[in-house]
Amino acid sequence: MDRYFVRVSYGPDVWETTVWAVDAERAKQAAFMVFKSHFPRSRATRWENCSYLFEKRSDTGGMTLQGAPAAGGVAGATGTTAAQQAFSDELQGKIGEFLGTKLDGKFHTVSYPAGFNYGITYGPNAYYNAATLQDLDSLLGTSSSGQLQIGTDRFSTLYGNILGATVFGFSKADQELMNKEDTAASSQIASILTEFTNANFTFTNPLPVGGKLQDVFDQVLTKYGSFEKMPDSLAALYNAIANYKVMAANSILLHRKYFEATALLKAARANIIGANAANGGEEIGPGQFYVGYTPNKLPSANQLLGQLQTDANAVSLHLELSNFSSKSTDLSVGGKVGFSVPIMDAVGINFGASSSYDLSTYTSSSSTVTIDLDYKGVTIVSSAPTALTPDGTVGWYDGQMLGEIASKTGQDATGYQLHGSEYNVAELFGEGGKLSRMKTFVVSRQPEMSMTFKGANASKVTSDMKVGATASVDLFGLFRVGSASTNYSVSKVDTSSSDGSVTVTFGAPEPSGTIPLAQQVAYVMGGVPSYPPNAA
Numbered sequence: 001m002d003r004y005f006v007r008v009s010y011g012p013d014v015w016e017t018t019v020w021a022v023d024a025e026r027a028k029q030a031a032f033m034v035f036k037s038h039f040p041r042s043r044a045t046r047w048e049n050c051s052y053l054f055e056k057r058s059d060t061g062g063m064t065l066q067g068a069p070a071a072g073g074v075a076g077a078t079g080t081t082a083a084q085q086a087f088s089d090e091l092q093g094k095i096g097e098f099l100g101t102k103l104d105g106k107f108h109t110v111s112y113p114a115g116f117n118y119g120i121t122y123g124p125n126a127y128y129n130a131a132t133l134q135d136l137d138s139l140l141g142t143s144s145s146g147q148l149q150i151g152t153d154r155f156s157t158l159y160g161n162i163l164g165a166t167v168f169g170f171s172k173a174d175q176e177l178m179n180k181e182d183t184a185a186s187s188q189i190a191s192i193l194t195e196f197t198n199a200n201f202t203f204t205n206p207l208p209v210g211g212k213l214q215d216v217f218d219q220v221l222t223k224y225g226s227f228e229k230m231p232d233s234l235a236a237l238y239n240a241i242a243n244y245k246v247m248a249a250n251s252i253l254l255h256r257k258y259f260e261a262t263a264l265l266k267a268a269r270a271n272i273i274g275a276n277a278a279n280g281g282e283e284i285g286p287g288q289f290y291v292g293y294t295p296n297k298l299p300s301a302n303q304l305l306g307q308l309q310t311d312a313n314a315v316s317l318h319l320e321l322s323n324f325s326s327k328s329t330d331l332s333v334g335g336k337v338g339f340s341v342p343i344m345d346a347v348g349i350n351f352g353a354s355s356s357y358d359l360s361t362y363t364s365s366s367s368t369v370t371i372d373l374d375y376k377g378v379t380i381v382s383s384a385p386t387a388l389t390p391d392g393t394v395g396w397y398d399g400q401m402l403g404e405i406a407s408k409t410g411q412d413a414t415g416y417q418l419h420g421s422e423y424n425v426a427e428l429f430g431e432g433g434k435l436s437r438m439k440t441f442v443v444s445r446q447p448e449m450s451m452t453f454k455g456a457n458a459s460k461v462t463s464d465m466k467v468g469a470t471a472s473v474d475l476f477g478l479f480r481v482g483s484a485s486t487n488y489s490v491s492k493v494d495t496s497s498s499d500g501s502v503t504v505t506f507g508a509p510e511p512s513g514t515i516p517l518a519q520q521v522a523y524v525m526g527g528v529p530s531y532p533p534n535a536a
Contacts, residue, residue, distance in 0.1 A: 006031035006054040023326070028052050029348070029358070083341040083476040084147065086333040087317075091525065093334075094315045095378075095442060102380060104440055105528035110140075111149040115521025116381065116443045118304040122518045128282040129518045133290045136383045140436040140529055148529060155437040156291045156385065156396065160272040162428065162435065166405055167209070167419045168261040170254065174414045178251045182213070185247035189213055192244055195237040210258060217255050222263070254414075261416065264401070267392025280386045280394040291396055292386030299381065301517060308377035308445055308522055315378050315444075315525075319371040321346055324363040341476075347371070347451075348474040351464060367455040371475075375444040375525060382440040382528075402429070402533035431531045439530035443522035446508035449473065449488070454501040465490050465504045473506060 004027035008015050015035045032050055088109045095107045117131040139158060141151045170178065182189060196216045208214050220237075224230050230238045245252050272291055275281030281289030307313060322338070323330040329346050332338035347369075348358050359369055385397035404416040406429045411417075418425065428435045453461050465471075469490045492505040 004031075004054050006052060008032055008035040008050050008052055010035070010050045024054070027054060082339055083331055083345050086331065086336070086339075087319075087476055088147075090317055090334045090336075091315075094317060095525070098313075098315050098378060099380065099442070103442075103528055104382060105530075107442065107526055108148050108529055109526040110438065110524060110529075111143060111147050112524040114150075116441055116524050117518070117520070118308065118381070118443070118522045119301045119517035119520055120298050120304070121301060122516070128284050128290065128295070130284040130290060131518060133282060133284065133293060135441070136293045136437070137291065137385075138437060139434070140438065142432070148526075150438065150524070155435070156272050158435055159385075159397070159402075160269050162405070162418070162423055163265055163269050163401075165418055165420055165422050166265060166401075166416050168258055168265065168415065169209070169417055170258075171412050171414045174254055178248075178254055181248035181251040185244050185251070188240065188244035188247050191240040192216055192237065195234075195240045199234055199237055208258075208262070210255060214255055214258060217252075218259050218262075221256070221259050257414075264388070264390075264392050264398070265416070268388050268396050268398060268401070271388070271392075271394075271396040275396075278393070280396070293383045294386060298383060304379060304381065304522075307379040308443070311376050313376065313378045313444075315375045317373040317375075319373075321359060321369045321371070322367070324360055324365055324367055326360050329359065329363075345476055347476075349464075350472045350474075351469065357464070362453055362456045362461050364455065364457075367453065369454070369456070370452045372450045374448045374450075375523070376448070377443075377445040377522075378525070379443050379522070380440060381443060384439065399533055402435075406430075406533045429531070429533055433531050436529055436531045438527045440528035442525045442527045444525055446523045448505065448507045450503055450505045452501055452503040454499060456502070458495065458500060458502050461502045461504065462493060462495065465493060467491065467493055471506070 004024070006027055008028075008031050013035070015031075028050075031052070031054070035050065091109055092107050095103075099107075116135050117129055119129050120132050121128055134154070135150070137155050138150045139153045139155050141149050143149045193212055193216065201216075201219060203212055203215050204219070208218060220227065220230065220241075227238060227241055241252075271279040271281075275289040275291045277283065277289065280292035282292055282295055284290050318334060320332045320338070321329045322332075323340075325343070327343055328340050329343055330338040331341045331346060343358050343360050346359060351357075363369065386395040388395040388398040388401075401416055405418055406425055407413075408415040409418040409425045427433065467490050471488055471490070473488060488506040488508060490504055491507045492503075494503040494505075497503070
């Protein structure tokens with residue numbers, strides 16, 4: 001092996017390290033593992049997406065520049081690899097066997113190293129944990145490798161912004177009908193406008209779509225709820241509206257429909273922007289509220305903790321790697337027929353800033369490495385945004401409204417439509433759309449992982465992997481075994497096998513000190529995504 005000094009950069013993040021590797025490409029890959037451990041926000045990318053500057057350092061101390069920053073992406077930087085897909089398929093099958101019909105849709109693996117905050121309520125006042133609500137309210141995205149990942153932007157924020165770009169409009173046929181009836185009832189309309197100003201009302205500025213007549217209807221209905229509830233003092237205005245209704249029955253219905261639709265649109269946005277106890281918001285602190293996520297259906301922290309601590313709620317995966325070379329290895333998942341994968345798409349182990357290895361460090365062509373992952377305490381957490389009531393007083397989510405936006409935007413139709421060019425229906429809605437979230441999380445305790453090295457360099461394994469040593473472990477360049485904040489620790493090293501194999505068991509280290517309930521997290525295995533306008 002040779003020694004390389006490597007500088008890795010991805011966006012604003014830069015890290016320099018020294019690694020030992022068999023060649024320049026492997027030096028890049030090993031340095032990237034170190035880089036990821038120091039910049040959690042960059043873990044979603046793959047090593048090929050980064051830029052590298054590095055030097056090979058000879059025994060005589062000479063240096064040779066080996067590379068330069070990469071320009072843009074590279075081949076293979078996107079798309080799910082065969083190893084990633086095999087792992088996802090196996091985990092999906094295991095979850096399906098264990099949970100069966102308990103899931104409300106198809107399970108998908110998902111990347112969320114931060115973990116799920118299972119302390120839903122906490123403290124003597126039973127405030128809702130803002131971190132948990134943000135988990136439920138996070139938008140989904142797709143990593144460069146094609147895997148679902150949970151982001152930091154909010155579903156409710158994007159939904160509210162979409163409503164802000166939405167208008168209620170009329171089809172050509174309905175607009176022509178209104179114009180025809182309003183022309184025939186022009187004298188009645190003039191009477192309505194006169195009586196409106198005589199009653200000391202003033203027109204809004206700017207006027208709504210539909211002009212002064214729509215403004216009259218909007219103000220009267222907002223103040224009184226219906227024309228029939230107008231007070232006797234407005235008898236002249238009421239009679240003018242009644243006369244108009246005789247002449248323009250269809251038009252007044254459409255004017256009223258516009259008022260109700262627009263009022264509901266405004267109410268939904270207001271309930272997001274100003275969540276409070278009255279409109280279904282969930283209190284996260286004294287006088288502080290978050291948009292509602294069906295609190296009557298969310299389990300308590302104690303219920304979740306009880307399920308997470310149940311060892312019988314377990315799912316296990318078995319993988320085997322063999323036929324090692326410096327470039328590739330054969331992978332078998334769940335006993336299925338194996339296939340060749342690049343060595344860096346298999347397993348990488350980082351023991352710190354200067355100790356990063358892939359499995360070729362410990363193996364030869366005749367070696368085998370088996371990996372067993374044990375997810376204990378498998379638990380389902382489902383949620384839904386609080387539905388907007390017909391009067392708009394409570395809730396904020398309206399699937400029917402979104403359905404109209406999705407189906408009627410750009411069409412000659414009466415209903416809700418996106419206005420302007422800020423949003424595109426095709427990009428927002430449906431599978432893979434921007435407006436998406438996890439409606440069901442499948443979580444567990446941090447998985448325990450054991451690796452058995454047979455026919456390998458046992459002395460190197462036991463030298464690096466002593467009990468208590470901490471490491472981060474990356475599987476397939478996609479799944480980081482461990483959380484964002486803690487590495488794994490070696491809990492056991494077994495060298496007692498008669499065949500000379502070594503089994504190393506990794507587990508999450510015991511926390512030092514007491515972690516407040518509001519900050520405790522469960523490991524996210526995946527879940528069921530929701531892609532509106534279908535049920536969210």
